[in-house]
Amino acid sequence: MLTPSQTAYVPFVSVENMMRLVLHIGIEKMLTELAAEIESDFARWPLFDKTARVASHSDIGVIELMPTSDGETYGFKYVNGHPSNTKQGLQTVTAFGLLASVATGYPLMLSEMTILTALRTAATSAMAAKWLAPNGASVMAMIGNGAQAEFQALAFKAICGIREVRLYDIDPLATEKCANNLKDQGLAVIRCTSAEEAIMGAQIITTCTADKQYATILSDNMVGTGVHINAVGGDCPGKTELHRDILLRSGIFVEYPPQTRIEGEIQQLDPDHPVTELWQVINGTAEGRSDARQITLFDSVGFAIEDFSALRYVYSRLKGTGLFQNLDMIADPDDPRDLFGMILRAGQA
Numbered sequence: 001m002l003t004p005s006q007t008a009y010v011p012f013v014s015v016e017n018m019m020r021l022v023l024h025i026g027i028e029k030m031l032t033e034l035a036a037e038i039e040s041d042f043a044r045w046p047l048f049d050k051t052a053r054v055a056s057h058s059d060i061g062v063i064e065l066m067p068t069s070d071g072e073t074y075g076f077k078y079v080n081g082h083p084s085n086t087k088q089g090l091q092t093v094t095a096f097g098l099l100a101s102v103a104t105g106y107p108l109m110l111s112e113m114t115i116l117t118a119l120r121t122a123a124t125s126a127m128a129a130k131w132l133a134p135n136g137a138s139v140m141a142m143i144g145n146g147a148q149a150e151f152q153a154l155a156f157k158a159i160c161g162i163r164e165v166r167l168y169d170i171d172p173l174a175t176e177k178c179a180n181n182l183k184d185q186g187l188a189v190i191r192c193t194s195a196e197e198a199i200m201g202a203q204i205i206t207t208c209t210a211d212k213q214y215a216t217i218l219s220d221n222m223v224g225t226g227v228h229i230n231a232v233g234g235d236c237p238g239k240t241e242l243h244r245d246i247l248l249r250s251g252i253f254v255e256y257p258p259q260t261r262i263e264g265e266i267q268q269l270d271p272d273h274p275v276t277e278l279w280q281v282i283n284g285t286a287e288g289r290s291d292a293r294q295i296t297l298f299d300s301v302g303f304a305i306e307d308f309s310a311l312r313y314v315y316s317r318l319k320g321t322g323l324f325q326n327l328d329m330i331a332d333p334d335d336p337r338d339l340f341g342m343i344l345r346a347g348q349a
């Protein structure tokens with residue numbers, strides 16, 4: 001066989017190399033840098049090509065494609081959400097993604113994004129809380145202690161100064177796993193036996209559960225004034241975590257309204273219920289938290305620009321690390337119109 005040319009190769013970041021990159025940079029530093037990258041892309045939001053993600057639903061899960069472009073670079077992510085997967089020893093969420101040059105359409109990098117999604121979701125959550133949470137917040141309730149949980153806890157420590165996390169999960173083994181993973185990470189970790197106990201004294205409440213139904217992780221009477229709710233787990237039609245009455249008492253902040261109205265907690269509200277786009281708070285055209293007593297809610301569903309920022313960040317940090325493999329991914333005949341001849345010559349070589 002002929003050896004591929006240099007343009008045939010696309011750098012590929014495997015799971016192993018992503019883990020090495022996280023360890024090389026340091027997880028809290030990486031979360032902080034990712035949050036800064038996402039924030040700066042939110043600040044130039046109007047420039048992006050935006051579309052609600054393309055979702056293929058089944059009774060037990062969803063498979064989604066999330067594309068966007070800033071005119072120079074294009075990115076997309078493939079991601080699934082299957083809450084029942086963990087019963088078979090599989091993950092609820094897995095992902096991979098690609099970055100490409102708009103000028104040529106050639107891919108720049110292919111990457112695993114299961115780990116990167118956990119990092120970017122946590123970085124986005126903490127970045128939003130930096131703008132919305134009450135001043136001096138130091139305690140966070142973490143309800144749902146699965147795959148995303150430790151990433152969320154560490155992002156809120158690094159970016160918002162959280163010092164105590166109060167863990168609750170319907171499965172005590174998940175709480176045990178999470179508490180063990182966080183034990184030497186500089187956080188006070190409290191194991192709780194109910195959601196009510198977890199939110200005691202918390203200024204920030206993160207809900208990150210997985211169940212394909214209208215669930216009520218928080219009911220109205222559980223939530224006092226002056227808190228910030230970071231609602232991560234409700235991200236599909238028919239999959240929510242908060243009682244509707246909480247939404248009616250909250251200032252609601254979202255990523256991309258056309259997507260969030262279908263997938264987020266606000267699918268429970270009228271289609272014209274007022275919401276604020278987070279990017280407008282960041283670029284100074286909309287108000288964030290109005291007063292200390294307000295309940296702010298980041299109705300997070302995950303938007304393509306966050307994945308774009310994360311992919312571009314990884315691409316920028318790869319140089320000099322060797323933490324990628326070159327994939328022979330793009331057919332590159334010497335004469336661009338002689339694709340067929342390239343096959344013939346390969347047979348003769």
Ligand SMILES: NC(=O)c1ccc[n+]([C@@H]2O[C@H](COP(=O)([O-])OP(=O)(O)OC[C@H]3O[C@@H](n4cnc5c(N)ncnc54)[C@H](O)[C@@H]3O)[C@@H](O)[C@H]2O)c1
Nearest residue numbers: 092121144146147148169170171174209210233300301302
């Ligand atoms: N908004 C985003 O950008 C974004 C990104 C990634 C994942 N998600 C969503 O976040 C959720 C969590 O993802 P994950 O990968 O950590 O899933 P996971 O399955 O690993 O963990 C979910 C945990 O929630 C627990 N749980 C389920 N019902 C509960 C309840 N009623 N009370 C308390 N705990 C409960 C489960 O026992 C499990 O430990 C999923 O719904 C996923 O779709 C959202």
